Structures are given as C-alpha cells and as structure tokens.
Amino acid sequence: MAVIEVEELEKQYKSGFFGPTIHALKGVSLHVEAGEIFGLLGPNGAGKTTLIKILLGIVSKTRGKATMLGEPAGSRRSRVRVGYLPEHHRIPHHLTGNTALEYYGCLSGMSVRAIHEKREALLETVGLRGRGQDRVNTYSKGMLQRLGLAQAMLHDPDLIILDEPTDGVDPVGRSAIRRVLKQIKDQGKTIFLNSHLLQEVELVSDRVAILDRGEVKLIAGVQDLTSDxxxxxxxxxxxxxxxxxxxxxxxxxxxxxxxxxxxxxxxxxxxxxxxxxxxxxxxxxxxxxxxxxxxxTSLEDAFIDIVEEAEVQRAAKETTNGKKTPSK
Ligand SMILES: Nc1ncnc2c1ncn2[C@@H]1O[C@H](COP(=O)(O)OP(=O)(O)O)[C@@H](O)[C@H]1O
Ligand SMILES: [Mg+2]
Missing domain, CATH: 3.30.70.260 (ACT domain)
Structure with missing residues (x-):
C-alpha cells in the first residue's frame, strides 16, 4: 500500500476578492511507498510546501485526490501517525531541548512520562546527547533542525514529513541530518521530504519527483537518474x-x-x-x-535540463502570444 497517494491534485490560492488566482498545483500525481525516502524537489514557488500542507490538512485542496496512510489527507486518523518538521520552524527561545520535546510531545497527546522515557534516546539519535538542558537559543541552525527532527519522531510516527530540513544549515550540519534521516529509514519509517537543494536530495532519497510551477516534470529512482x-x-x-x-x-x-x-x-x-x-x-x-x-548524469543535470526546457517553452509561448496580440 502506498503511504502517500496523490492523484491529479490541484490547488488554487485566491488572494482577496478581486486579487489574482495563483495556481500552485496543477494536477499533481505521485505515490510514496512504505519504507522509502521520497524527495520532492523544485525551485522556490514550485508548490512543494502547498502539497505538504494539503497532506496535513493545513490548507484545503481545490480538486483531486490525496490520501495519507490509507486515510483521506488531513484527517485526524492519518495525522496522528505522522511526524512533521515545518519549513522555517521556530522553537520558543526560552525552552531547552528537553522542555521543547515535552512541549511538542504534550501537543501530540503524549504523557510527560512517555516523553521522558523516549527523550534521551531521541536526543542521542539526532546527535544532541548532553545538550537537552541547554536553551535552544544557544543552538546552531543545524542543532535546531535536528531538535526539530527529534520532535517529529517523538510519538513514533510511521511517516515523517520534512519541509526543507537542511535549509540554512552548514555542510557539516547537513551531513549530520542526512545521517539521522538514514537512521530513521533503517527503523522502517517512510520519509517524505521537500527541498530545493538538489545535491542534498540526491544523497539521501531513494526516489524523487521534480516539481516546477505546480507540475510534476519527472519521477524517478535516484539510482536510475544518477547511475552511469x-x-x-x-x-x-x-x-x-x-x-x-x-x-x-x-x-x-x-x-x-x-x-x-x-x-x-x-x-x-x-x-x-x-x-x-x-x-x-x-x-x-x-x-x-x-x-x-x-x-x-547527476540529478542536478536532470533538474536543470527540465527547468531550463520549461523556461524556454514559456519564453517561446510568450513570444508567440506577443506576436498574436499586436500592441495598440
Ligand atoms: N497562502 C497562500 N496564499 C496565496 N498564495 C500562496 C500561499 N501559499 C503559497 N502561495 C503561492 O503558491 C505558490 C507555491 O508556493 P509554495 O507551495 O510555498 O512553494 P514552494 O514550497 O515550492 O516554494 C507560490 O507562487 C506561492 O506564492
Ligand atoms: Mg516551501
């Protein structure tokens, strides 16, 4: 059974009554299988976060089908089995690593006792052992992201959704995050991650989809794309x-x-x-x-080819349209 199933998913944002309609997803279809790391790649504005938000019920879809863990996307039954690390997440500064995990664990309905039982092992997994007593405002960006990962894993979810997990993190921090993601996968979990950082995705994912302006341009195994x-x-x-x-x-x-x-x-x-x-x-x-x-052929080559090709086609279309509509 696919863990995430998205068929012809569309999202239109309407800004204000008279404002323009933004077509953020234009009929996206993809499946994520149990136990894989699936990377959704695309430039900023491609619609990656929108897709995640629909899966989690944070925004509603306009058309199409989306299911998560066999339940309709956004339903409570699916969400309790998901761990989520949002893009640009913020952990209140006065919290320590330990109290942050208590705070988020309680939000997901865990008892303080259950949180305490799991906390040390989780901090160890994400490489923050011994830092639980420190306030998060002393953490580096990489440490904050890893604490965010621990938060997402606290209630032992089956699916972990990560929105730009390595954004703004230095190379050493990124490599640490990749290590944690591989460990999570080894525990049999499924990971769905969004990123505009191609090499990151290439290094960690089993399969990728390339999204550009709301359309899936390619879905492929990273091995197939990058093998000689x-x-x-x-x-x-x-x-x-x-x-x-x-x-x-x-x-x-x-x-x-x-x-x-x-x-x-x-x-x-x-x-x-x-x-x-x-x-x-x-x-x-x-x-x-x-x-x-x-x-x-690296994923970057494939990605640049696809995005550039789309750019060329758009420019050609605009030129043709321009010729058809003579200026007055
Ligand atoms: N709440 C919103 N209201 C209006 N437009 C939005 C909203 N959220 C995202 N968008 C627009 O939808 C498009 C896709 O955005 P997003 O899903 O954040 O892309 P990505 O995560 O790939 O950078 C962009 O053009 C963005 O400006
Ligand atoms: Mg985004």
Missing part, C-alpha cells in the same frame, strides 16, 4: 583511423583532438565486460590509453 549512463570518456594516443577501426561498430561521439595524435571521445557500452573489450581492442591496435572515466 554506460558512457565512458576516453583520452587516448594513436591515429584516429586506428581507433575507429579498432572500435568498429560502436558509437563514438564528442571527438576532441588534444594535440599530436591525442584524442578524447565518448563511447557507449552495454556492460562492464564491454569496457574491457574496448580497452583490449585499443591496446591490440597499438593505441595507448591515457585516461578513462565513466560519465554520470
């Missing part, structure tokens, strides 16, 4: 005709001469065995290999 495309880049020394005849029948691309008989090019291969074959053929032909590397 079975393309290798080679730099070799030898006559070009020797190289091409040694590798006859293979697609060679992106030739770049690099000086006397030095060539750099890309070659597509079907598997690792074929890589060995390519090397053997080149060596047999007396071609010397200087460098060889597997080319990877």
């Amino acid at each position: 495309q079975k393309t290798y880049q080679l730099s070799v020394v030898g006559a070009r005709d020797k190289i091409t005849s040694a590798l006859e029948g293979r697609e060679l691309s992106q030739w770049q001469p690099g000086g006397e008989n030095v060539h750099s090019f890309c070659i597509g291969v079907e598997d690792d065995g074929a890589v060995d074959y390519v090397v053997d053929q080149l060596r047999k032909a007396g071609v010397s290999i200087r460098a060889m590397s597997a080319r990877k």
Whole structure:
C-alpha cells in the first residue's frame, strides 16, 4: 500500500476578492511507498510546501485526490501517525531541548512520562546527547533542525514529513541530518521530504519527483537518474583511423583532438565486460590509453535540463502570444 497517494491534485490560492488566482498545483500525481525516502524537489514557488500542507490538512485542496496512510489527507486518523518538521520552524527561545520535546510531545497527546522515557534516546539519535538542558537559543541552525527532527519522531510516527530540513544549515550540519534521516529509514519509517537543494536530495532519497510551477516534470529512482549512463570518456594516443577501426561498430561521439595524435571521445557500452573489450581492442591496435572515466548524469543535470526546457517553452509561448496580440 502506498503511504502517500496523490492523484491529479490541484490547488488554487485566491488572494482577496478581486486579487489574482495563483495556481500552485496543477494536477499533481505521485505515490510514496512504505519504507522509502521520497524527495520532492523544485525551485522556490514550485508548490512543494502547498502539497505538504494539503497532506496535513493545513490548507484545503481545490480538486483531486490525496490520501495519507490509507486515510483521506488531513484527517485526524492519518495525522496522528505522522511526524512533521515545518519549513522555517521556530522553537520558543526560552525552552531547552528537553522542555521543547515535552512541549511538542504534550501537543501530540503524549504523557510527560512517555516523553521522558523516549527523550534521551531521541536526543542521542539526532546527535544532541548532553545538550537537552541547554536553551535552544544557544543552538546552531543545524542543532535546531535536528531538535526539530527529534520532535517529529517523538510519538513514533510511521511517516515523517520534512519541509526543507537542511535549509540554512552548514555542510557539516547537513551531513549530520542526512545521517539521522538514514537512521530513521533503517527503523522502517517512510520519509517524505521537500527541498530545493538538489545535491542534498540526491544523497539521501531513494526516489524523487521534480516539481516546477505546480507540475510534476519527472519521477524517478535516484539510482536510475544518477547511475552511469554506460558512457565512458576516453583520452587516448594513436591515429584516429586506428581507433575507429579498432572500435568498429560502436558509437563514438564528442571527438576532441588534444594535440599530436591525442584524442578524447565518448563511447557507449552495454556492460562492464564491454569496457574491457574496448580497452583490449585499443591496446591490440597499438593505441595507448591515457585516461578513462565513466560519465554520470547527476540529478542536478536532470533538474536543470527540465527547468531550463520549461523556461524556454514559456519564453517561446510568450513570444508567440506577443506576436498574436499586436500592441495598440
Ligand atoms: N497562502 C497562500 N496564499 C496565496 N498564495 C500562496 C500561499 N501559499 C503559497 N502561495 C503561492 O503558491 C505558490 C507555491 O508556493 P509554495 O507551495 O510555498 O512553494 P514552494 O514550497 O515550492 O516554494 C507560490 O507562487 C506561492 O506564492
Ligand atoms: Mg516551501
């Protein structure tokens, strides 16, 4: 069973009676499976927070279907099994790590005794052991986010929803947060996280969706997106005709001469065995290999391609519209 199911979800915000309508989600469909870390990626304003808010019942949907843990999104029965770390969350400054957990735990209906029983282990998990007595205004941004994670996990939820968990956190703090997320996943929980930070999502998620201006542009496994495309880049020394005849029948691309008989090019291969074959053929032909590397497509490449493509299409549309409507 999918933990989150969203089908053709739409959200329109209306600002004031005469104000413009903002179409924040334009028919979004996605499924999150139990036990995975699912990353919803997109530039600011893409609609990520809106999607989360609909799931949690903080804002209402305009059209479409959204269920969480088998219950209608926003229903109390689904919410009690969810931990949530909001974007730009604020913990009252006068609280300590310990009292903050008491405060949030009580809000979710836990007894103080149950909170005390879980608190130490949770602070340990998020790397805040020994800091529970300190006031949160002495915490770094990374520590505040980790305390926010502890708060989200306190009532042992099945699903954890995190809105920009690493925003504003330094690289060391981010790596600590990633570690905590992996630990939460190892406990069998499902994590749904929003981020505009691509590399972060790539490092931690199993699957991602790319959202741009309210539309899902891509849903894919991070492995599929970032694993090598079975393309290798080679730099070799030898006559070009020797190289091409040694590798006859293979697609060679992106030739770049690099000086006397030095060539750099890309070659597509079907598997690792074929890589060995390519090397053997080149060596047999007396071609010397200087460098060889597997080319990877990063999530960032995919993301930028998608967002730029959308940008180009929008610009083209605007130009066409502009031509159709002559100025008066
Ligand atoms: N309460 C609101 N009223 C009006 N417009 C809103 C409201 N919340 C968000 N929006 C608009 O909806 C769009 C998506 O916003 P949001 O979901 O916050 O995106 P993201 O989290 O991806 O940055 C933006 O254009 C934003 O200005
Ligand atoms: Mg947001």
